[in-house]
Amino acid sequence: MSKTEGGYWKRFVRRLTSDVAELDADDLSDRSQAGGAQRASDCRCGQEAVVLGRVRSVELCPKTSAPTLEAELYDGTEGVTLVWLGRRRIAGIEPGRIVKARGRIAVRDGRKVLYNPYYELQNTA
Incomplete structure (x- = not known):
């Protein structure tokens, strides 16, 4: 068996045994890196960052x-x-x-935040 065949079978078995949320997270992470963005887990406070992901929720906060307007982005x-x-x-x-x-990444209540970010809407395909 060649090296690529082993990789194929490993990925195939992983897809069969993983739950949907885990597979979706892997796909989002791959899409993020392919789009030239950084992984959110690698971003640090004060760093200029580009992140790409799916909007999970949107909330108007009239505090x-x-x-x-706050949106949670998950990559x-x-x-x-x-x-x-x-x-x-x-x-x-x-x-x-x-x-x-x-x-620029900031931290508020222990969570990563981008204030007034520049943004681009991506195709969902």
Whole structure:
């Protein structure tokens, strides 16, 4: 058996024995790296980062006089919260959408955050 055949069978068996969430996380992680983005788990506070993943949730937070729109982006390794200050809604930012975001990583309540990130909506295919 050649080296590539062993790799094929290993991947095949893994796909048969893994749960759907684990396979989805692997696919997201692969897509993120193929899209030229960093893995969210590798990003550090203060670092300029590009992340690519699926929006899990979107929430309007009217905590102060200025509203904030928050979206949780998951890339298969870890989540990053995208926060747009002063926004109530952004067309295309919705659960299930693939988004590539760029900005400086901050940490809020122990979670990674990008404030007012530059973003690109990606094709879901």
